[in-house]
Amino acid sequence: MGQVVLHRLLITVPVLIGVTLLSYILVSLAPGDAVTAFIDPVTRAELGEEWVEMRREQLGLNEPVVVRYFSWLRELVQGNFGFSLINGQPVAGQILDRLGPTSMLMGSAILIGTLVGVPLGILSAVRQYSLLDYITTVGGFLAISTPSFFLGLGLVYLFAVRWRLFPSSGMRTLGEDDSTLDLIRHMVLPVMVLAMAQLPLMMRYARSTMLEVLRQDYMTTARAKGLRERIVLMSHAFRNALIPLITVIGLSLPELLSGAVITETIFQWPGMGTLAVRAVTSRDYPVILGIILVTATMVLLANLLADLLYAVADPRIRLRGRRA
């Protein structure tokens, strides 16, 4: 087991290097840079090329891409994520500040998506073709096909503008003291948007894997043994349906992260998403790369965690792990 984890962690390193190299090249290929991105064309023309060149020189943007990449990598190995080109602040600190708010949203969304989605999916599998099954199926498809920006703006219109039940954006009410209740009120709408993407996914997968399992011969055996239906469903069916679900939860992390970019922007939530958008629009390379690196690491770790959980859910996988 420990060996497997070590092995997987070691593979992570070349993957991460590949990811940073690729993103560094892509980012450098994009036209424009941190100097020109922040000023509008009219002002830029007024300032003249001389000023632009001088700023480029100051920020070290005149060096060739390869040189810049390797000096960035060298610093990274020593634990230095670099400094923002726009405000000179350390990248690591900026990202750390954003991890909290983003995890708050994503954690809540995953929790709600799983705790509500999985039982609903199981129920609709057990009662296939019932009214509940139809409602969850249609509702699920509706929710999953609605783009999050649309859903977000729609919810803001209804809940913030029309009914004024929840604040439209931000993390706290300005001019008032911080409180947990205030924070929760601000979280409701963005979490709803993210959960709407997560919940139907969990529900559909739970439903289809359950249906599959329910058709297996061992289900008939279990029932023939005279076990109560509840035990048949929970310990025989659900346990076997868990593996695909773990995969889905693991894989939904990158999806949630990308959804967070849009959701955070709409709700002005100070997480990784808003930071990413800002870094990209201002061509702030060190911040962009820092975010990519952190996100890639999170995704790889989530996959690793999912693999480990397989072993917990299914003893056969644990054995195979030992042999490797």
Next chain:
Amino acid sequence: MGHNEADDAPQREGPGRLGRRELIKGAAAAGAAAGLSRTGGHEALARQDSTPGAAPSGALQLGGESEPAGTWLPYRASGGAETQVFDLIFSRLIRFDADYTLIPDLAERFEINDDASEFTFYLRQNVTWHDGTPFTARDVIFTYRMAMQEGVGASQYNKLSQIQGAAAYRAGEADDVTGLQMIDDYTVKIVLERPNIAFLVGAAHNNSLVWILPEHILGDADPATLDQHEFAQNPTVGTGPFRFVEYVPDQYVKTEANLDYFLGAPKLAEVYVVMAAPATQLASLESGELHIMQAISAADAERLADSQVVDIVPTPGVGIFQTAIMNERFPDKRMRQAFMYGVDRATLMDVVLQGQGRLVHQSVIGPEWANYDDLNTYAYNPDMARQLLEEAGWDSSRSIELIWEQGFQAIELAAPVFQQQMSEIGVNVTLTPMDEAAFEKRVIEDMDFDLAWFGGGAYGLDPDVSSTYYACANWTPNGGNTTHYCNEELDELFAQGRATSDIDERREIYHQVAKILNEDVPTIFWWSENMIWGISKQVQGVVPGPNTDIHWNIHEWSLTEG
């Protein structure tokens, strides 16, 4: 030069305010009386008694224009949110109010000499920094000098380089800037290399010349690492109506009332500049969370016209929506005129702006005194366009490319119509929307385009602004003239217009300028779009001005519960 000069200044527009037109006229009169210098001064606006009113109350939320960079020093070309914050926490020498009127800020009055090459600013003596230190002329000299240092990378240097001795000081050849003189503790004299009355507008207009910084805090700072200075992160010492409290990235900047503000304590206890995308701002404006938002679209303005929560307030814009023509590729002005005749600008403006703008036929569009109407309005006339093209020997097989920055809504609406109408006069136009950076590169660095559509500029603030965009010396990449249009007669007029403080002389000169630009069509002039403000009905005292300058009287704003 005392207070009596103020009495000579005639025709005040309002208590403590002086129209620029009157100001310069008054200056002429006073100058004649004084023999040598012209005086554009009057009593301080601020001599209000400090009758303590009610304690400041309420937290105002201002919509931020963009996410700020996070270093709070006014030396960078920077986004709108910085400007908003600087306006709250710092002060300038002079500034504009709601009707393009120059009003005193840190300078209670100023004098201009005959040929507009020397400006003397008399500073208020009752100003203290937020930490209690008195404000003096030393702070002004320090701020301007700092901006001249190469290491600072100040975007204002272009404008400040007009000051005598600035170049030598920057190059390290001189320890002092000869044109930057401290007469006494409360008097600063600025001498320009060449006359330029528009320098005054530069000193008043935001983003052009710097807000004054505290010498006692930054005096020893190393120009090269100014961004890393503690003050750059935490500019708690200013002279403005509010004090900087904190900046939470992607959320807000918090400021609180400066009870010792030199124009009187603000009525608001706190002002937040809130960062959010426009759609988000609009939602929170409607939900009553946000109090002021700028640049609302014409469609949203119409939708909100009857709102119970928000007042929609349009003000004249100072920018121009235009399609730059690369003149080197269209050297015959008849071709360029044909482009103006060939498109139905009036109808298109109705569609795109829904009445929120005015057509322009050249670029001298303000202030009021400079406006001139006896111009060719280029009413839609495809026959005339075809005829002009024929005379110019237009090759109808030639295809020209129109580029613009993707996502610019007005252009995206107008471009297909433009293409259609141009094809009707026999000009094939291909449409190429581009990424912002790629667009800038094509227009400014490579100078490789036929037609480039964009909007903006501050033309309405002073007629001399047009010189930035149409003078021969300002061709890209080293200036703002993207069209590579050049007319020496026009350049001569621009030079004359800068070299006098006489308003009547200037008016005559800019009428000539307007005629030439109207005739030569260096660019397709479309319209000037209104700036539309959304202001919560809970806020009292807001008078939005031209451009984006709304904060000029923010210490008088107040909030009612609602």
